[in-house]
Amino acid sequence: MPTVRRAERRYRAGMTPTVLIMIDGLGADAFARHRAHLPHLYALADGGLRVDALGAHVPGTSLPGRVGIVTGTEPDRHGVYGNFVLDGDAFRYANPDDVAVPTLPARASAAGRDVAVLGFGMVRPEDARTFRGAWWVGEMLQRARDLEPIPADEGWLRTNEPRDVDGRLARAVADGLPTEVPDAYAGDRLHYLLAEVEGDRTMMRLAAAVASQDPPPDLTIVEILTPDSVQHAAGPDDPFSLWSLAYADGLVGTLVHELEAAGRRDAVDLFVTSDHGHGAVTTAFRPERLLPGTSVATEGAVLHALVPDRAARAAAADRLAEHGIAPLAPDHLPPVVRDRVAAFVAPDGASFERAVAPEEPADRLSAPARVRSTHGFRPGAPGDLRFLVASGPSVPSGRLATAPASAVEATVAHRLGLEPFGGGPDLIAEAGGA
Ligand SMILES: [Zn+2]
Structure with a gap:
């Protein structure tokens, strides 16, 4: 051979x-x-x-x-x-x-x-x-x-x-x-x-x-x-x-x-x-409730959100800022998605998790983290x-x-x-x- x-x-x-x-x-x-x-x-x-x-x-x-x-x-x-990338109007693996x-x-x-x-x-x-x-x-x-x-x-x-x-x-x-x-x-x-x-x-x-x-x-x-x-x-x-x-x-x-x-x-x-x-986390934000109606993807303490225009981007940033969640510079995003995807990062000790328990009150915006440790934090x-x-x-x-x-x-x-x-x-x- x-x-x-x-x-x-x-x-x-x-x-x-x-x-x-x-x-x-x-x-x-x-x-x-x-x-x-x-x-x-x-x-x-x-x-x-x-x-x-x-x-x-x-x-x-x-x-x-x-x-x-x-x-x-x-x-x-x-x-x-x-872990998730935008495909059309939704994030997928x-x-x-x-x-x-x-x-x-x-x-x-x-x-x-x-x-x-x-x-x-x-x-x-x-x-x-x-x-x-x-x-x-x-x-x-x-x-x-x-x-x-x-x-x-x-x-x-x-x-x-x-x-x-x-x-x-x-x-x-x-x-x-x-x-x-x-x-x-x-x-x-x-x-x-x-x-x-x-x-x-x-x-x-x-x-x-x-x-x-x-x-x-x-x-x-x-x-x-x-x-x-x-x-x-x-x-x-x-x-x-x-x-x-x-x-x-x-x-x-x-x-x-x-x-x-x-x-x-x-x-x-x-x-x-x-x-x-x-790294340890104690709190998890519920991104689907913080930004209802918005396609989102959780990456540990980083959140990606589909923002079709400047107004949507500003509205998302304002809403998240109320909870100490800050915009993340888009350096890691491919130029082709920067107009549509906004990145945010949770404050220290917090990450993002979707709600899973049906009995959880629908107005709860954060909860004790299901995972006690995660990754995908602020760069550096x-x-x-x-x-x-x-x-x-x-x-x-x-x-x-x-x-x-x-x-x-x-x-x-x-x-x-x-x-x-x-x-x-x-x-x-x-x-x-x-
Ligand atoms: Zn890994």
């Missing part, structure tokens, strides 16, 4: 295979304070490169965070300015086809690199030779329980079809790994949690198996979602939240162990980062900041206090012999590495 021969040539020529792991919602603050719960991540950090405070993308929510990691750009360029610039997997594949995507959202299947969609795609699709059902979305549905051009997934399954993950949306909250931990575990095991194959992909990219869901529900520093961080750390440890067992640990550059951090807020750890043969040991959000894409792009798309710095070169 010519494909494998090409990959072998690159491998022998010395391009170090790269594994990029995203841990959803493991922020700079939690990483700094919970060393005792993160032994494997700290082992990587202590022997490699650590960034204490990696800048957040704006808004600091999950889909813009993922797209920022793989494009090195902000939403004004890549188009995914929230963003999907991989909304990404308006090429992702790192797309550019690497176009340059002949061998890319494996295991459960990392917001990458298109055709941009990797090995592809497993995110286990949480059902979250993005229309469900009867939604208060305002959104159309089922082809951009997500097509990620449900795996791609296995080189038979990597088939080999992993032949070695005993699962072919399917449980449907997280087929039961109650306990079912969801167990499906989540199994979905994350499966993707990390697949990533370890694929990265241990001979030859390995040039780039393997994978994500872990559990720490985000659990921190939302339990709040910062809760024992369950600490467990969720430790669970993610253990999955990373298992992957490192498997690379060692395959004799590959010293031949792989590992990068571990997050899409955003987490500590709760959104992330961490980055890198370890491997190309990575010098070192520690940086800060790095810009664009640095992840730039640093990984350089490892793959590509120019960074987002213009960010190569942290390994900055730290004196190869």
Whole structure:
């Protein structure tokens, strides 16, 4: 197979295979304070490169965070300015086809690199030779329980079809790994949690198996979602939240162990980062009641509202100002939507949540927050900041206090012999590495 021969040539020529792991919602603050719960991540950090405070993308929510990691750009360029984007006169979940610039997997594949995507959202299947969609795609699709059902979305549905051009997934399954993950949306909250931990575990095991194959992909990219869901529900520093961080750390440890067992640990550059951090909130505003009749989308403490004209924009701003909710500069918004979408940010300690309890009085404009911790704060807020750890043969040991959000894409792009798309710095070169 010519494909494998090409990959072998690159491998022998010395391009170090790269594994990029995203841990959803493991922020700079939690990483700094919970060393005792993160032994494997700290082992990587202590022997490699650590960034204490990696800048957040704006808004600091999950889909813009993922797209920022793989494009090195902000939403004004890549188009995914929230978990929800405007489609006609309503907001819907963003999907991989909304990404308006090429992702790192797309550019690497176009340059002949061998890319494996295991459960990392917001990458298109055709941009990797090995592809497993995110286990949480059902979250993005229309469900009867939604208060305002959104159309089922082809951009997500097509990620449900795996791609296995080189038979990597088939080999992993032949070695005993699962072919399917449980449907997280087929039961109650306990079912969801167990499906989540199994979905994350499966993707990390697949990533370890694929990265241990001979030859390995040039780039393997994978994500872990559990720490985000659990921190939302339990709040910062809760024992369950600490467990969720430790669970993610253990999955990373298992992957490192498997690379060692395959004799590959010293031949792989590992990068571990997050899409955003987490911070405590106590109050949630009800955007649909503050702005009745207006299409709105909640992004943690950031609110996007459809404002068809200047009068509507001013009226919304006046109404929200009564509650300490301030306009947010539109820098993160693509120019094409700036005339129609207004962004606002809640005061410290507050976020936005729609009402769900039918018995809640219709005139209630805010309530105790259902999630005890969230993200998507005012740009630059500590709760959104992330961490980055890198370890491997190309990575010098070192520690940086800060790095810009664009640095992840730039640093990984350089490892793959590509120019960074987002213009960010190569942290390994900055730290004196190869
Ligand atoms: Zn997230």
